[in-house]
Amino acid sequence: MSKSIIELKNIKVYFSEKEHTIKAVNNVSLQVEKADIYGIVGYSGAGKSTLVRVINLLQRPTAGKVVVNGAVLYDKEESVAKEISPAALRNQRRKIGMIFQHFNLLNEQTALKNVEFALKHSSLSEKERLKKAMHLLELVGLLEQKDQFPSQLSGGQQQRVAIARALANDPKILISDEATSALDPKNTNQILDLLQSLNQKLGLTIVLITHEMEAVKRIANKVAVMENGQIIENGQLVDIFTRAKQPLTRELIGTQNDSTEALKVLQSYQTAENEEIYHLVYSGNSIQEPLTTRLYQKFNVETSIIYGNVYLLKKKPVGTLHVIFHGEKKSRQKVGKYLLEHGVLVEKVEREVI
Numbered sequence: 001m002s003k004s005i006i007e008l009k010n011i012k013v014y015f016s017e018k019e020h021t022i023k024a025v026n027n028v029s030l031q032v033e034k035a036d037i038y039g040i041v042g043y044s045g046a047g048k049s050t051l052v053r054v055i056n057l058l059q060r061p062t063a064g065k066v067v068v069n070g071a072v073l074y075d076k077e078e079s080v081a082k083e084i085s086p087a088a089l090r091n092q093r094r095k096i097g098m099i100f101q102h103f104n105l106l107n108e109q110t111a112l113k114n115v116e117f118a119l120k121h122s123s124l125s126e127k128e129r130l131k132k133a134m135h136l137l138e139l140v141g142l143l144e145q146k147d148q149f150p151s152q153l154s155g156g157q158q159q160r161v162a163i164a165r166a167l168a169n170d171p172k173i174l175i176s177d178e179a180t181s182a183l184d185p186k187n188t189n190q191i192l193d194l195l196q197s198l199n200q201k202l203g204l205t206i207v208l209i210t211h212e213m214e215a216v217k218r219i220a221n222k223v224a225v226m227e228n229g230q231i232i233e234n235g236q237l238v239d240i241f242t243r244a245k246q247p248l249t250r251e252l253i254g255t256q257n258d259s260t261e262a263l264k265v266l267q268s269y270q271t272a273e274n275e276e277i278y279h280l281v282y283s284g285n286s287i288q289e290p291l292t293t294r295l296y297q298k299f300n301v302e303t304s305i306i307y308g309n310v311y312l313l314k315k316k317p318v319g320t321l322h323v324i325f326h327g328e329k330k331s332r333q334k335v336g337k338y339l340l341e342h343g344v345l346v347e348k349v350e351r352e353v354i
Contacts (some may be wrong), residue, residue, distance in 0.1 A: 004067070005173065005205050006032035006055055011064035013050050013229075024050045025061070026229040032222075034172075037199050037206045039216035039237070041252060042226035048209045049177055051226070055207070056096045056175075057089060069095055069172060097166030101178040103158040105150045111137060111161045112146040118168035136164040139201075140194060156187030163194065167202075174198070177209045192218050213252045217241075217313050225249045237313055242281040242345050253311075275326050277306075277349040280339065283318040291342060292323070301327035301335050322349070 013025040025047045032038045040048050053059035054066055057073055060081075066074040071092060075082040084092070105114050115133040124132065137143045140160040150158055159179060166174060176195065180188040196219040198204050208220055216223050216237065224234035225248060233240060233249045244250045282291070292303040304324040311318050325332050336346045 003033045004031040005034045005036075005069060006030070006207070007065070007067040008051070008054060009065040009067075011051065011054055011066070012062045013047075013054065013059060014062040023229050025054070028064075028226075028229070028231050030224060030231065030234070032205060032207060034205055035199065035203050036222055037196065037208060037220045039208045039210065039220035039223040040226060041210055041213055041216050041223060042248075043211055046226040047229040048211075048226050052175055052177065052207055052209050055173070056093050056098075057083075068092060094169040095172045097169070097171035097174045099159065099162050099166050099174070099176050099179045101181045103150070103155075103162045105158055105161055105165075107150050110147050110149055111142060111153065111157075111164075114150070114161050115164045115168060118165045122169065132168070133164075136167055137161075139167070139198070140164045154187065155183050156190055159183065159187075159191050160194065163191075163198075167198070171204070173205045173207065175207045175209070178211070180210070180212070180215055188212075188215065189218065195219060217253070217311065219314060221314070225252065238283065238318065241311070241313060241318060242283070272326075274328060275324050276332055277322065277324055278336075279347040279349055280321040280323060281318065281345040281347075282321075282343065283313075283316065291339065291344065295325075295335050295338070298338070299327065299331040299334050301325050301331050 008028060008030045011025055011028045012023070015022040015024060028047075028051055030051070040052065042048050050059055054061050054064075055068060057066065061074065061076065063076050064074075065072065065076075069092065071084065071088070072082070073084055073089065073092060083089075106117060109117065112130075112133055115136050116129050119129045119132060122129065134143065134146065137146050140163050142157060142160045142164065145153060145157060150161070153161065162179075174195070180191050183191060192215055195206055195208070199206055199219075208215065210216060220237050222235065223237050223240050224231045225240070225246065226232070227248050232246045233244065240249065241253050244253060292305070295301045295303055302325070304326065306322040306324060308319065308321045311320070325335060327335070339346050
């Protein structure tokens with residue numbers, strides 16, 4: 001039985017513009033499991049928002065299959081599309097909350113009334129709606145501001161109201177479409193931490209659309225990188241970060257810059273016969289161990305650190321080093337095996353340095 005709460009299969013979204021066809025999303029498949037915080041990252045125009053709007057059929061795909069919460073919302077392989085009824089779709093959409101860059105609050109209504117407004121079509125009584133709205137504002141840390149209007153709230157506070165409103169119908173999925181893009185760094189981190197807290201407290205599945213890799217690094221457990229309407233790389237956040245294959249992915253996560261800086265240092269360095277250049281990535285327990293010191297003690301291999309950096313992934317440190325190993329070939333080979341056994345990823349830098 002599939003664990004996926006969202007399944008997008010072979011999704012295509014094409015637009016006709018005069019004599020041209022724009023392939024906004026081009027044959028993309030994606031699976032999101034329950035309680036994931038799944039980051040979808042890429043530059044503007046990559047197709048992120050278009051793809052995610054397919055989840056609740058705010059954007060009908062040109063082709064492909066959409067399965068959400070076990071229900072097939074849309075299935076079109078050839079010319080004929082199979083789609084659930086409008087009533088069933090409305091019911092499914094209630095299980096999917098959305099928050100955006102622009103908060104879309106009712107300016108003439110208080111924070112409390114904004115949340116209550118999202119409950120107007122529910123079966124709750126007026127008293128029950130008030131109680132639930134109060135609870136939701138408390139959940140997002142904004143109960144004291146319940147009687148304030150949007151103009152009296154900061155951007156971060158307005159986004160909290162928008163989140164409370166998005167949770168009004170007890171959704172199983174929350175889509176965040178560039179929801180922190182208009183916020184300053186402090187408010188951005190507070191909103192991201194709130195989303196992570198809701199994920200943990202409510203078991204909420206979150207799809208995080210952003211062009212800011214720092215947001216994904218902070219809270220996501222999985223990530224997909226989009227470019228030109230396609231997913232070019234996806235998987236567990238730590239795996240993508242430590243084993244990124246695509247140049248765009250390396251650029252977004254920052255390791256491309258690390259390699260560039262390291263190679264600048266090495267431009268005037270000529271390796272000797274008993275030397276090799278390696279890129280090491282370490283995390284977890286390995287980050288606390290003096291591994292490079294042990295390499296000399298155990299294998300008589302000296303380590304020269306050329307460039308290093310430390311990143312935080314979900315608030316856990318991951319380090320990256322560019323080093324030169326000095327020692328006999330057999331000893332260097334033993335070093336590589338030893339490091340792998342201790343959870344360090346080892347990649348030889350195949351580059352002739354002049």
